Amino acid sequence: EIKLTLNIFILVKGKHSEPLLIWNCKVDLAFLMDGSWSIGKRRFKIQKDFLAEVAQTINVGVAGPMMGVIQDDPITEISLKSYSSSRDVKAAVDKITQKGGQSNVGKALSYINKLYFSDATGNRGSAPNVVVVLVDGWPTDKVEEASRLARESGINIFFVTIEGPDENEKHNLVEANFVDKAVCRTNGFFSLPVSSWFGLRKAVQPLVKRVCDTDRLVCSKTCLNANDIAFVIDGSSSVGTGNFRTVLQFVANVTREFEISDTDTRVGAVQYTYEQRLEFAFGQYNNKAELLNAIKRINYWSGGTSTGAAITYAAEQLFSKSKPNKRKIMIVITDGRSYDDVRAPALAVHRQGVIAYSIGIAWAAQDELEYIATDPDKEHSYFVDEFDNLYKYVPKIIQNICQEFNSQPRN
The missing domain is CATH 3.40.50.410 (von Willebrand factor, type A domain)
Structure with a gap:
C-alpha cells in the first residue's frame, strides 16, 4: 500500500x-x-x-x-x-x-x-x-x-x-x-x-x-501493479526435468509482464507433489530481477500429484498474507489428474475472492481444470498438448487479467 x-x-x-x-x-x-x-x-x-x-x-x-x-x-x-x-x-x-x-x-x-x-x-x-x-x-x-x-x-x-x-x-x-x-x-x-x-x-x-x-x-492501481499472484506448480514425476524448466520459463514470462515491488504486484510460488513446498512468499523478492532469478532457481521435486492439497496450502501460506487492496490471482499448472479432490479446495479459494486460472498440459483432466478455474471457465482454463506450447498462453492470461481489472465498476 x-x-x-x-x-x-x-x-x-x-x-x-x-x-x-x-x-x-x-x-x-x-x-x-x-x-x-x-x-x-x-x-x-x-x-x-x-x-x-x-x-x-x-x-x-x-x-x-x-x-x-x-x-x-x-x-x-x-x-x-x-x-x-x-x-x-x-x-x-x-x-x-x-x-x-x-x-x-x-x-x-x-x-x-x-x-x-x-x-x-x-x-x-x-x-x-x-x-x-x-x-x-x-x-x-x-x-x-x-x-x-x-x-x-x-x-x-x-x-x-x-x-x-x-x-x-x-x-x-x-x-x-x-x-x-x-x-x-x-x-x-x-x-x-x-x-x-x-x-x-x-x-x-x-x-x-x-x-x-x-x-x-x-x-x-492498474492491472499490472495491483495483484498478489500465486503460482501453484506441479512437480510430479510425470513432468520430468526438461519440461519442468519449460514450466519455470512460462512462470517467468508471465511474471515479467507485471510491475514488481512491495507496493505493486507481488509474486509467490508453491511446488507440489503428494506434499507441498513454499518456494517463496509474497514480498520475499521485491524487484523483478531478483524474482526472475528466484524462479530460475526452483529445484524440480518429483513425486505424486495432489493438486487439491496444493491449492489449500497456497491459500494458507500465501493468500492468508495477502494485502487487502490487492487482487488475489492463483495460476495452477499441472500435467495430470490429481490423486485427491480438487473441487472443495477450489471452491474454498473462490469464496475467498481468489481469481483462479488452471493450465493443463498433456494428461491433465479437463473436468478438474474446470473445477479449479474461476467462472467463466473458457477465460480462466487453458490446455496444451505439450509443454513447448505453454508460451502461447502468456499474452492471453495477461490480456484477461487486464480486461477483468478494467471492467470493474467505477462507483
Missing part, C-alpha cells in the same frame, strides 16, 4: 487572515487550467490565484508532492520536474498567460495521458499520478474515451466544475454527465462542484485533503 504521510503546520498570515494548513504527501499532481476565451481575464486571474494557493498549501518538494500545470490548448505550462519548491511554482503560475480558444478537455486529457506523465517530464513512478481538471461550465468536446484511457494508465482524475450548467443550459452539453464519465470513481470523492468563481478559494483545502488521501487514489 502507498502510505499517507501528513505533516500539518499552522501558519498565521497577518492580523485578519485564517490559519493555513500545509499538507505534505507524495503525489505527482497536474492541474489542467481552463484557458478558453469564455472565462475572461478576471476569472483566469482567480484561477491562477487558486493554483498559487494550492502550491503553497501542498508544500512542493522532491520528497513530497510535485506540481505541474497544463492549459487546455493543450500546452504544458509547468512540467512536474520544473520546480521543487512551492515558492517557485507560485512564481511560475503568476507568469502564465491566457491562451484562449475553446475548453477542449478531452483533447487535453489525451495529451496528458500520452505525453505529460512520462519519465522525461518528471513522472516519478513511485508516486500516484493525479490530474485536477478545472472547467468553467462544461467542456466543448467529449471526455469519456480520453478519460477511460487515462484511468487505465493509472491516472486519478478529479474535476472542479465552476458555475456548472443550470437546467436551461443542459441542452448545450456536448456530453451529458461528463463528470461521471471522466472521474476516477463516481462516488463524489473525485468531483468538486463550485457554485461561483468567487468561491473557488474555499475549495483549496477540501481538494488538497482529497488529493493527499493516497489510499483512496484507486486509479493509481
Whole structure:
C-alpha cells in the first residue's frame, strides 16, 4: 500500500487572515487550467490565484508532492520536474498567460495521458499520478474515451466544475454527465462542484485533503501493479526435468509482464507433489530481477500429484498474507489428474475472492481444470498438448487479467 504521510503546520498570515494548513504527501499532481476565451481575464486571474494557493498549501518538494500545470490548448505550462519548491511554482503560475480558444478537455486529457506523465517530464513512478481538471461550465468536446484511457494508465482524475450548467443550459452539453464519465470513481470523492468563481478559494483545502488521501487514489492501481499472484506448480514425476524448466520459463514470462515491488504486484510460488513446498512468499523478492532469478532457481521435486492439497496450502501460506487492496490471482499448472479432490479446495479459494486460472498440459483432466478455474471457465482454463506450447498462453492470461481489472465498476 502507498502510505499517507501528513505533516500539518499552522501558519498565521497577518492580523485578519485564517490559519493555513500545509499538507505534505507524495503525489505527482497536474492541474489542467481552463484557458478558453469564455472565462475572461478576471476569472483566469482567480484561477491562477487558486493554483498559487494550492502550491503553497501542498508544500512542493522532491520528497513530497510535485506540481505541474497544463492549459487546455493543450500546452504544458509547468512540467512536474520544473520546480521543487512551492515558492517557485507560485512564481511560475503568476507568469502564465491566457491562451484562449475553446475548453477542449478531452483533447487535453489525451495529451496528458500520452505525453505529460512520462519519465522525461518528471513522472516519478513511485508516486500516484493525479490530474485536477478545472472547467468553467462544461467542456466543448467529449471526455469519456480520453478519460477511460487515462484511468487505465493509472491516472486519478478529479474535476472542479465552476458555475456548472443550470437546467436551461443542459441542452448545450456536448456530453451529458461528463463528470461521471471522466472521474476516477463516481462516488463524489473525485468531483468538486463550485457554485461561483468567487468561491473557488474555499475549495483549496477540501481538494488538497482529497488529493493527499493516497489510499483512496484507486486509479493509481492498474492491472499490472495491483495483484498478489500465486503460482501453484506441479512437480510430479510425470513432468520430468526438461519440461519442468519449460514450466519455470512460462512462470517467468508471465511474471515479467507485471510491475514488481512491495507496493505493486507481488509474486509467490508453491511446488507440489503428494506434499507441498513454499518456494517463496509474497514480498520475499521485491524487484523483478531478483524474482526472475528466484524462479530460475526452483529445484524440480518429483513425486505424486495432489493438486487439491496444493491449492489449500497456497491459500494458507500465501493468500492468508495477502494485502487487502490487492487482487488475489492463483495460476495452477499441472500435467495430470490429481490423486485427491480438487473441487472443495477450489471452491474454498473462490469464496475467498481468489481469481483462479488452471493450465493443463498433456494428461491433465479437463473436468478438474474446470473445477479449479474461476467462472467463466473458457477465460480462466487453458490446455496444451505439450509443454513447448505453454508460451502461447502468456499474452492471453495477461490480456484477461487486464480486461477483468478494467471492467470493474467505477462507483
